[in-house]
Amino acid sequence: MSMKLGKWKPGKIALLATVAVSYLFLYLPVVHIGLASFARNSNFPYPPKWSLDIMTRLLSNSLYQTALGNSLLIGVFAALLSTALAGLATIGLLRHAGRRAPVYLALFIAPLFVAEVLLGISSLIFNGLFLGLQGNIVSAILANVVHCFSYAVLIIATQLYRYDWRLDDAAMVFGASPARTFFEVTLPLIWPGLLGAFIVTFIMAFNNLEISFYLLGATPTLPSAAWGALRYGVKPELYALATCVNLIVFTLLAVMFVLMMTGAATFGHRPERERSAV
Amino acid sequence: MKGRVAPAVFLGIPTLFLAALFVLPLLSMLVLSVWRTENYHIIRDVSFHNYAVLATEGAYMTFLMRSLVMATAVSAICTLIAWPVAYGITLYGGRYKLLFTLAFAVPFLTGEVLRIIALQGLLGPLGLLNGVLLALGAAPLRVIMYTNVASAIGLVYLYLPIVVTVIYLSLLNFDQRLIDAATIFGASPARAFFEITWPLNLFGTLIGFALCFIPCLSATLAPRFLGGPNGTLYGMAMAQQFGESGTWALGAAMGVVLFAVSVLLVVVAARLVDLRRTGFTGFGRG
Numbered sequence: 001m002s003m004k005l006g007k008w009k010p011g012k013i014a015l016l017a018t019v020a021v022s023y024l025f026l027y028l029p030v031v032h033i034g035l036a037s038f039a040r041n042s043n044f045p046y047p048p049k050w051s052l053d054i055m056t057r058l059l060s061n062s063l064y065q066t067a068l069g070n071s072l073l074i075g076v077f078a079a080l081l082s083t084a085l086a087g088l089a090t091i092g093l094l095r096h097a098g099r100r101a102p103v104y105l106a107l108f109i110a111p112l113f114v115a116e117v118l119l120g121i122s123s124l125i126f127n128g129l130f131l132g133l134q135g136n137i138v139s140a141i142l143a144n145v146v147h148c149f150s151y152a153v154l155i156i157a158t159q160l161y162r163y164d165w166r167l168d169d170a171a172m173v174f175g176a177s178p179a180r181t182f183f184e185v186t187l188p189l190i191w192p193g194l195l196g197a198f199i200v201t202f203i204m205a206f207n208n209l210e211i212s213f214y215l216l217g218a219t220p221t222l223p224s225a226a227w228g229a230l231r232y233g234v235k236p237e238l239y240a241l242a243t244c245v246n247l248i249v250f251t252l253l254a255v256m257f258v259l260m261m262t263g264a265a266t267f268g269h270r271p272e273r274e275r276s277a278v
Numbered sequence: 279m280k281g282r283v284a285p286a287v288f289l290g291i292p293t294l295f296l297a298a299l300f301v302l303p304l305l306s307m308l309v310l311s312v313w314r315t316e317n318y319h320i321i322r323d324v325s326f327h328n329y330a331v332l333a334t335e336g337a338y339m340t341f342l343m344r345s346l347v348m349a350t351a352v353s354a355i356c357t358l359i360a361w362p363v364a365y366g367i368t369l370y371g372g373r374y375k376l377l378f379t380l381a382f383a384v385p386f387l388t389g390e391v392l393r394i395i396a397l398q399g400l401l402g403p404l405g406l407l408n409g410v411l412l413a414l415g416a417a418p419l420r421v422i423m424y425t426n427v428a429s430a431i432g433l434v435y436l437y438l439p440i441v442v443t444v445i446y447l448s449l450l451n452f453d454q455r456l457i458d459a460a461t462i463f464g465a466s467p468a469r470a471f472f473e474i475t476w477p478l479n480l481f482g483t484l485i486g487f488a489l490c491f492i493p494c495l496s497a498t499l500a501p502r503f504l505g506g507p508n509g510t511l512y513g514m515a516m517a518q519q520f521g522e523s524g525t526w527a528l529g530a531a532m533g534v535v536l537f538a539v540s541v542l543l544v545v546v547a548a549r550l551v552d553l554r555r556t557g558f559t560g561f562g563r564g
Contacts, residue, residue: 032405110300115493117513121529127303207387210499241395242388253384
């Protein structure tokens with residue numbers, strides 16, 4: 001920390017106040033609907049009259065059960081595929097691209113700069129008009145992979161960026177095959193990046209509406225079921241649904257946080273650039 | 279092991295994948311945009327009829343202008359809020375920096391529909407804000423129910439986390455010792471900020487701005503569920519061509535317009551700034 005800034009009190013207060021207000025803005029609705037979904041007086045649960053009615057109603061709704069299954073399917077397969085592809089792509093970028101690295105990087109992160117709804121619509125046109133495919137879950141998974149892939153590349157790149165490739169060379173000098181080098185040297189060192197990419201892409205594909213919606217036809221996913229219900233007004237069940245997903249996302253990120261805090265995993269932390277290091 | 283096979287596998291497979299599932303669909307959207315839809319049937323005649331409709335029918339131009347204004351305003355607001363937040367976290371976050379940034383990711387990863395539901399809980403007629411006002415005996419606030427203001431608040435809520443994360447990552451990669459160097463040579467904190475920190479993180483800021491601007495420009499959900507009768511945005515109108523109205527070809531043309539505007543923005547931004555002076559180190563290891 002800079003001594004000058006430490007003395008510069010009003011600035012510090014203003015910065016911290018902005019941080020606090022932003023978190024309040026982000027979490028107020030989340031906490032509000034969280035309380036509402038566990039209360040009988042769900043419109044204005046202050047103070048809440050606790051009840052599990054809404055949750056029970058949500059969990060016994062068979063539409064949401066089917067939708068949950070589909071969303072999980074899309075999430076898991078999209079995450080597996082995009083993590084694997086992004087792993088390949090990032091290693092390719094760092095080791096094999098040479099001078100053409102910027103070109104490949106631009107291609108690999110280009111989907112970030114195309115709105116999700118455009119990805120959904122253009123895939124729908126391509127599948128429906130040019131391939132003659134009906135809406136199906138495989139198309140939806142593949143279209144989600146396009147979007148998730150770019151995020152996965154960025155997450156894995158922050159990890160691989162600092163990886164010392166001489167370790168691989170050393171293993172191969174001592175006679176290990178490329179496959180064995182990967183599984184016994186590279187993978188054990190880069191797994192946190194892959195896991196992080198898997199978790200984030202899983203959550204993204206699981207919650208995606210605008211890509212999946214156009215490619216699935218009549219198959220419901222959790223977001224599309226919620227979207228359908230939202231057209232007829234906000235119901236307490238929707239609060240409960242959002243709260244359940246919030247809790248799952250929160251738990252997954254908490255796991256990531258613990259892994260990172262205990263040093264079991266590191267994502268793009270560069271100690272040599274910290275001010276205290278020198 | 280620097281043979282010919284490895285690059286083909288590592289770079290070739292992802293490139294092929296993107297070519298087949300990202301580039302080809304975008305090209306097919308371009309092709310469809312010069313065809314026509316009549317009575318839910320696609321007629322494969324090449325003409326620029328759809329673009330003529332978009333240019334001459336006043337409503338589409340209004341939607342586009344409204345979307346551009348909305349996206350610019352929302353991205354500017356997000357950037358203005360995100361900078362102090364990201365800077366505050368890097369300066370005072372200490373060992374909890376990570377927790378602070380991950381806490382921003384939780385709402386971001388929850389998905390658009392569910393976050394809109396949460397926002398309805400905040401801004402809707404029966405939501406928290408009006409509930410508080412009614413409980414205090416005041417009249418409900420009409421500005422925030424089904425208006426463009428509500429859409430804008432909704433979009434800021436949706437995209438603030440990504441802007442904060444991008445600017446935070448930029449600040450994290452920024453060599454903070456440079457500030458120390460500047461202060462040692464007598465620069466005031468304000469001068470050090472505007473002459474060192476801001477210019478060297480401009481590239482990250484622009485990426486954050488673009489990653490907010492592009493989805494806002496094509497927003498379909500927030501204006502539909504939060505905006506009012508005057509709140510139709512271009513992306514929402516485009517989505518309707520694929521749903522209710524069934525005029526796919528016109529929708530494809532609208533998609534091409536949105537895509538072109540987004541690309542134009544990125545190109546202009548890249549031209550406006552000298553990348554080497556904005557903290558962009560490319561992808562080399564340094």
